[in-house]
Amino acid sequence: MNQRLLATISIVVLALIVVAGVLYVRLHPSQQLQNASVAPINAKATMGEPAPEFVTASTHGLFDLDKTTKPVFIEIFATWCPHCQRETAVIERLYKTYGDKVDFIAVPGSDTGMDGTSPESQLDVLNFQQRFGVSYPIGAYDPTLSVANLYLKGGFPTIAIVDTHKTITYLNSGEVPYGELAAAIKRVL
Numbered sequence: 001m002n003q004r005l006l007a008t009i010s011i012v013v014l015a016l017i018v019v020a021g022v023l024y025v026r027l028h029p030s031q032q033l034q035n036a037s038v039a040p041i042n043a044k045a046t047m048g049e050p051a052p053e054f055v056t057a058s059t060h061g062l063f064d065l066d067k068t069t070k071p072v073f074i075e076i077f078a079t080w081c082p083h084c085q086r087e088t089a090v091i092e093r094l095y096k097t098y099g100d101k102v103d104f105i106a107v108p109g110s111d112t113g114m115d116g117t118s119p120e121s122q123l124d125v126l127n128f129q130q131r132f133g134v135s136y137p138i139g140a141y142d143p144t145l146s147v148a149n150l151y152l153k154g155g156f157p158t159i160a161i162v163d164t165h166k167t168i169t170y171l172n173s174g175e176v177p178y179g180e181l182a183a184a185i186k187r188v189l
Contacts, residue, residue, distance in 0.1 A: 043158075045151040047171045051162040052150040056107060056139035059129065063105045063137060065166070071188040072103045072162040073181075076148050078110035079120065079128040081156040083175045088132040090178050095136035098185050107139040109148030109156065163188040 044052045051072070055064045065072060075091060077084035095104050114124040122141045129138050139147065152158045154173040161170035161184050170184035 043148075043150055043152045045153065045160055045168055045171060047168055049168060051160065051166050051168050053166075054147045054150060056105070056142065056147060058105060058137040058139045060137035063103070063139065065162070068103045069164065070101060070103045071164055071185070072105065072160075073098075073185065074151060074160040074162065075104075075106040076109040076152045076156065076158040077106055078112065078156040079108060079114040079124045080110065080112055080116040083155075084157045085128075085132055087157050087175050088134050090176070090181065091136060092134065093178055094181055094185065097182070098189075099136065101189055102185055104136040105139055106134070106136060107147040107151075108141050109145055109152050109158075111143065111145065161185060161188060 051065060051074075053066045055062065055066075057063075073091075073094065075084075075087070077087070091104070091106065108120065108125050108128075111120050112118075113120045114127055120141055120143075125138060125141045128134070142148075151160055152173075153171060156173070157175075158173045159170070159176055159181065160168050161181075163169050169188055170181075172180075
């Protein structure tokens with residue numbers, strides 16, 4: 001057998017091994033990532049009810065829901081979540097438009113890191129902020145996921161809008177278009 005044929009066969013075999021590995025990972029995700037995808041669907045936050053209070057350190061200082069006098073835009077996100085990653089562009093645009101009239105806070109809500117397999121850390125949160133060009137406030141990573149356990153509904157991201165009376169006027173999960181969120185914000189201004 002000549003060397004060229006042997007090299008070609010080796011490359012084909014190697015490519016098949018890589019493809020098989022990728023398929024295995026896609027079809028059998030890590031247990032940690034599977035657990036991270038399971039959101040506490042029965043979180044305390046409910047549309048039309050008082051917003052659960054929380055305090056968190058953020059990239060813009062201390063955020064205290066009880067002390068704010070403006071409406072509040074809350075996002076519970078996961079750094080590994082592709083929906084959350086794409087939603088940053090929508091939230092960034094909202095922040096640039098309404099950031100002077102509405103307090104924004106995004107809170108990490110998963111114990112799984114940005115790579116989808118390792119434990120979440122503050123470094124993941126900072127890498128997420130930098131990678132996706134986030135200028136709106138992001139809360140510090142909380143290993144107890146206390147805010148997520150109050151607000152997360154159905155999946156990542158979960159978005160809540162709270163009026164000046166501390167009532168939840170909007171609550172939704174998943175990627176939400178700019179127009180829908182802008183309309184929900186305008187209702188509380």
